[in-house]
Structure formats: C-alpha cells, structure tokens
Amino acid sequence: MSAELSPIEKAKFVAAKRASDMVENGMKVGLGTGSTAAWMVRCLGERVRQEGLKIKGVPTSTRTADLAREVGIEVIALDEAGWLDLTIDGADEFDAELNLIKGGGGAHLQEKIVASASDRMVVIADPAKEVAHLGAFPLPVEVIPFGWKTTRKLVEEMLEGMDVLGRDVTIRMNGAMPFVTDEGNHILDLHLLRIGNPRQLALVLNQVPGVVENGLFIDICDTVVIGHGDGRVELRDVAAGSVQQDSMEFAESENLFKDV
Ligand SMILES: O=C(CO)[C@H](O)[C@H](O)COP(=O)(O)O
Missing domain, CATH: 3.30.70.260 (ACT domain)
Known part of the structure; x- marks a missing residue:
C-alpha cells in the first residue's frame, strides 16, 4: 500500500492495525463487516502469515467470511465457538458513551449477536464517526x-x-x-x-x-479506537463506569502503510 491511500483510508487502517494487535494467540475473535473491519481482517491475516498467529474467526457476514478465508484466517460459526474473547468491528456513528449506530453495510443483526457473545467489543473508526448525538446517520x-x-x-x-x-x-x-x-x-x-x-x-x-x-448498540462497545490519517491513534475505553481517553503516536506508521 501505499502512497495512494487517502487520509481517511489511512485513518481506518491505523485504527484497524492497532485493534488487530490486541488479538492474542488462541483467541476466538468476532470479525466485523465494512471497509474498516476489512482492514482489520487483512491485518490479522498478515499476523497469521508472518507470526503464525493461531486464532479462530467468527465472521459477521458472508463478505467478511470470504475475506477471512482468503487471507488465511480459520473461520468457524458462532455456535461452534460458543463464546468469543473479542469482537472487532466498525461503526457508522459513536457517541461520548460509546453507544453506536451500526448497519450501514446491512450486517448489524449478525454483528450485534456476535458482539453480545464476546468478552469485549472494540470498535475501529475514523474521526468522522464521532458524534455529539446519534442520529445523523440513518x-x-x-x-x-x-x-x-x-x-x-x-x-x-x-x-x-x-x-x-x-x-x-x-x-x-x-x-x-x-x-x-x-x-x-x-x-x-x-x-x-x-x-x-x-x-x-x-x-x-x-x-x-x-x-x-x-442498529443501535447500547452498552455493548467497550473500546473505540480512532485512527487518524497521520498515524495517530486515540483510545476511548469504558472503565469503572466512565470513558477514559488515551492517545499515542503509531510507531513506524509509514512502514505499516507500506506493509499492507
Ligand atoms: O455496521 C457496519 C456494517 O453493517 C459497518 O461496521 C459500518 O457500516 C461501518 O462501515 P465502514 O467501516 O465501511 O465505514
């Protein structure tokens, strides 16, 4: 990748990359749907190839299932997995309480079931997804x-x-x-x-x-990872009942861009 990536795609990518680094060996992972989630699936596929990461992925759509298989992730059904360690997915909007609107890609039914069957849901987003009030997105x-x-x-x-x-x-x-x-x-x-x-x-x-x-996800999302086009990443975490903020430079983001 790439010089041709637009700032918004870079933002999606760094959010996806940061969240994919939260995945550990042996985890059962819910795989979201959409353009940001597709970056995450590719990043996980890269870790499977490069590091031999062993995970089982539960896709939230046929699109994501096809991509996951293509990049070498073992795919299993939710009922085979039973319970998941982590789900990583995109969103159309998130507010200050980390409530979401999802379903722009038409997959929110499976996405809500999968996220609700996970220890933790991490949302990956570009800055445009943050809103003061949900509802501008249909x-x-x-x-x-x-x-x-x-x-x-x-x-x-x-x-x-x-x-x-x-x-x-x-x-x-x-x-x-x-x-x-x-x-x-x-x-x-x-x-x-x-x-x-x-x-x-x-x-x-x-x-x-x-x-x-x-497509309203209320009290389901635990963390939002917000990527920026310059490689910065912000984290919002629901901890002890309130939302904590953290920000970091994504180390060697330029190299990461080249890797994909
Ligand atoms: O809810 C979804 C699909 O049902 C997507 O996560 C949401 O539409 C965000 O998509 P994108 O990452 O392409 O902006």
Whole structure:
C-alpha cells in the first residue's frame, strides 16, 4: 500500500492495525463487516502469515467470511465457538458513551449477536464517526420481508411518540429491488437526524412486529479506537463506569502503510 491511500483510508487502517494487535494467540475473535473491519481482517491475516498467529474467526457476514478465508484466517460459526474473547468491528456513528449506530453495510443483526457473545467489543473508526448525538446517520432496522410495508407503517407510528428530530422511513434498495440481508430480510433506514434517547428507542423499536433488530448498540462497545490519517491513534475505553481517553503516536506508521 501505499502512497495512494487517502487520509481517511489511512485513518481506518491505523485504527484497524492497532485493534488487530490486541488479538492474542488462541483467541476466538468476532470479525466485523465494512471497509474498516476489512482492514482489520487483512491485518490479522498478515499476523497469521508472518507470526503464525493461531486464532479462530467468527465472521459477521458472508463478505467478511470470504475475506477471512482468503487471507488465511480459520473461520468457524458462532455456535461452534460458543463464546468469543473479542469482537472487532466498525461503526457508522459513536457517541461520548460509546453507544453506536451500526448497519450501514446491512450486517448489524449478525454483528450485534456476535458482539453480545464476546468478552469485549472494540470498535475501529475514523474521526468522522464521532458524534455529539446519534442520529445523523440513518438508523438501520432489519425487518422480515413479509408485510414490510405494514411494519414500516407501524415503525412510523411508533416514532410519533419518540424524542427524535426526523421521522422519514425508507426501504433500503439494491437497484430496483429491496436490499436483502444475509438472513434474507430487508432494511428500513430511519432518518431521525437526532436521537434524544437512544436507549429507549432501541428497546421500543424491537417491540414492533416484523422488526428483527435495530442498529443501535447500547452498552455493548467497550473500546473505540480512532485512527487518524497521520498515524495517530486515540483510545476511548469504558472503565469503572466512565470513558477514559488515551492517545499515542503509531510507531513506524509509514512502514505499516507500506506493509499492507
Ligand atoms: O455496521 C457496519 C456494517 O453493517 C459497518 O461496521 C459500518 O457500516 C461501518 O462501515 P465502514 O467501516 O465501511 O465505514
């Protein structure tokens, strides 16, 4: 890699590299989905090749499973793994409490199950993902195909009573057809602009018939690793009930860029 990498891709890469260094021999690791998570999978593949790192990876999508196999990571199913040591994944937004919006890639159902079955969830992000309030990014909600228009109506009605700024609900499309997730479902994108009470919304949304899972991750993420285009990395950790901050220069970041 590479001189051609944009600052945003470098930021994603250094976050992914820092988080992949948290993985230890023998671990069972949840592998997230998306462009940042793809860097992490490549970094882990590099460690498997270079250091003989022995891990079992549980992918959160068919895309990630394909990439993990391609880079030499042993892939197992969640039910084979049972419980995971660590999950590393990207996010569309994170706030000061490390609550997240996920599902921009349409994989939040598997991602939430995998992260919830892990000792620790580490999110890797570029600085643009940090927000004061969740909701500028449309909130993905996975719904079953049966009666999805009715489910959308029920979601719209439910939103009337919620502390949100916008209430538009759109079906995610793939060309002329509704997008289909790995589980064969569709995605509603909720254009809320600002979510006043993410915890309440996450609970209420999942009570609407037809909704399978929403993309709000509340109290699931333990650490956010924020990469910067110049190689700096910041860590936000939930410790003793509050978020601690740490910052470091990524040693030899230029060499790391060349390695990938
Ligand atoms: O939740 C996700 C997929 O369902 C992704 O983690 C999220 O969309 C971030 O993706 P990227 O790293 O490409 O910005």
